[in-house]
Amino acid sequence: MSTNSICLLGLGYIGLPTGSMFALAGKTVIGVDPSPRVQAALSSGVASIDEPELQTLVTAAINSGRLRVQTRPELADAFIIAVPTPLDPTTNRADLSFVKQAAWDIVPVLRRGNLVVLESTVPPGTTRDVLAPILAESGLMPGRDICLAHCPERVLPGRILVELEQNDRLAGGFTPACAERAADLYQAFVKGAIMRTDATTAEMVKVMENTFRDVNVALANEFALIAERIGVDVWEAIRLANHHPRVNVLRPGPGVGGHCIAVDPWFLVESAPEGTRLIRAAREVNDAMPEHVVGRLAALVSPPAPIALLGVTYKAEVDDVRESPALRVAELAVERGYAVRLCDPHVKPGTPGLPAPLLPLEQALRDAEAVVLLVDHRAFQEVDVDLAAALVSGKRVLDARNALDRARWQAHGFEVSLLGSGDSPRPAGRRTERARA
Numbered sequence: 001m002s003t004n005s006i007c008l009l010g011l012g013y014i015g016l017p018t019g020s021m022f023a024l025a026g027k028t029v030i031g032v033d034p035s036p037r038v039q040a041a042l043s044s045g046v047a048s049i050d051e052p053e054l055q056t057l058v059t060a061a062i063n064s065g066r067l068r069v070q071t072r073p074e075l076a077d078a079f080i081i082a083v084p085t086p087l088d089p090t091t092n093r094a095d096l097s098f099v100k101q102a103a104w105d106i107v108p109v110l111r112r113g114n115l116v117v118l119e120s121t122v123p124p125g126t127t128r129d130v131l132a133p134i135l136a137e138s139g140l141m142p143g144r145d146i147c148l149a150h151c152p153e154r155v156l157p158g159r160i161l162v163e164l165e166q167n168d169r170l171a172g173g174f175t176p177a178c179a180e181r182a183a184d185l186y187q188a189f190v191k192g193a194i195m196r197t198d199a200t201t202a203e204m205v206k207v208m209e210n211t212f213r214d215v216n217v218a219l220a221n222e223f224a225l226i227a228e229r230i231g232v233d234v235w236e237a238i239r240l241a242n243h244h245p246r247v248n249v250l251r252p253g254p255g256v257g258g259h260c261i262a263v264d265p266w267f268l269v270e271s272a273p274e275g276t277r278l279i280r281a282a283r284e285v286n287d288a289m290p291e292h293v294v295g296r297l298a299a300l301v302s303p304p305a306p307i308a309l310l311g312v313t314y315k316a317e318v319d320d321v322r323e324s325p326a327l328r329v330a331e332l333a334v335e336r337g338y339a340v341r342l343c344d345p346h347v348k349p350g351t352p353g354l355p356a357p358l359l360p361l362e363q364a365l366r367d368a369e370a371v372v373l374l375v376d377h378r379a380f381q382e383v384d385v386d387l388a389a390a391l392v393s394g395k396r397v398l399d400a401r402n403a404l405d406r407a408r409w410q411a412h413g414f415e416v417s418l419l420g421s422g423d424s425p426r427p428a429g430r431r432t433e434r435a436r437a
């Protein structure tokens with residue numbers, strides 16, 4: 001059965017680019033999002049998120065007449081659900097309320113022969129055990145009267161448009177015929193391979209991928225903590241270790257963020273609480289890194305010193321502050337009594353949830369006692385060190401990303417500390433041991 005019209009629920013980081021791609025591939029797309037912010041932006045033709053080239057794509061999609069935006073779903077050949085699946089912070093379980101609501105929103109407009117695709121990342125079993133029963137309330141049985149599939153997203157923020165088209169992706173069907181129907185839909189613009197499987201396997205694969213990343217970052221972070229204790233530069237150690245043909249240690253940092261890698265491993269823990277010791281430990285290691293960074297800061301300056309924190313987003317060159325470890329560092333520093341100034345050229349003024357004022361670089365640096373680099377945005381790597389030297393009073397820098405040109409900052413009189421490098425003061429016990437030896 002051909003799919004000409006798509007009703008896409010959730011016009012965020014995933015839904016908006018996906019809907020625009022389908023529109024430009026010739027499908028009629030009804031984009032649905034109840035958010036007044038999203039509605040206001042898109043009704044005036046403005047992409048509601050910051051992603052390279054997205055504005056051009058959205059403008060082209062709207063101008064083609066094949067993408068329109070509204071607040072409620074309507075009849076279509078296919079429905080795609082790309083709504084949030086956050087973590088419930090009290091239980092560390094997936095909050096599926098948005099997915100359930102989106103499914104209930106579709107029920108009145110479902111028709112025989114429709115295809116429903118869940119793109120949101122979910123704990124394994126959700127399509128079968130949560131989504132299918134809600135859709136069946138329409139009187140149409142998934143796998144018999146309608147097709148149902150899970151087609152997870154693998155795109156990297158900052159490269160979403162390229163990866164949407166080029167990445168291989170999964171079509172996980174409620175039945176093999178459902179997988180086939182979903183694969184056929186995505187062929188409209190996907191140039192990568194589309195691999196057919198069942199819905200629960202597709203759900204498992206998606207969360208496994210992000211868990212793999214999280215566990216490996218945790219290992220790099222643990223190496224960094226060890227290196228600091230024993231007086232080794234972990235960056236040099238990793239560089240040397242990665243010469244081994246079968247070793248690829250990732251980069252340590254102030255923690256793991258974004259609403260995928262820091263969240264999805266918990267979906268596996270939720271699925272098998274007794275069998276996920278390693279995954280849980282990795283989450284704990286990564287979640288403890290912001291506290292560690294604030295500990296390193298305390299070795300440089302004490303509260304209430306004014307400090308400039310460079311970077312708020314969860315990674316470089318994006319505007320997304322969800323689950324950002326940099327934001328957590330800022331919260332902890334405010335709690336400890338530092339006069340925190342935040343600076344991030346990618347974050348819009350007025351972004352909710354910031355614990356301190358967001359200032360232009362010069363204002364953030366002026367009379368600061370210390371500077372902490374938390375996100376390796378290019379703008380910070382290319383910062384004018386002459387200007388920084390003229391503004392910053394304390395001349396102390398903590399680089400939590402190994403992104404600054406250390407020699408250049410040192411040449412301007414800065415004392416530069418590096419996360420993962422044994423330049424931090426050693427614990428007293430260790431010093432005594434060495435002294436005895």
Ligand SMILES: NC(=O)c1ccc[n+]([C@@H]2O[C@H](COP(=O)([O-])OP(=O)(O)OC[C@H]3O[C@@H](n4cnc5c(N)ncnc54)[C@H](O)[C@@H]3O)[C@@H](O)[C@H]2O)c1
Binds near residue numbers: 153
């Ligand atoms: N952002 C990424 O890089 C990425 C990558 C892979 C997978 N994912 C997954 O994709 C899903 C969506 O993520 P996102 O980053 O696009 O989220 P997002 O928060 O940017 O966007 C979700 C949108 O859904 C809207 N929404 C909520 N309930 C709705 C409903 N009932 N009907 C219609 N719209 C509704 C919200 O208003 C919001 O605009 C999540 O499960 C996420 O884990 C995201």
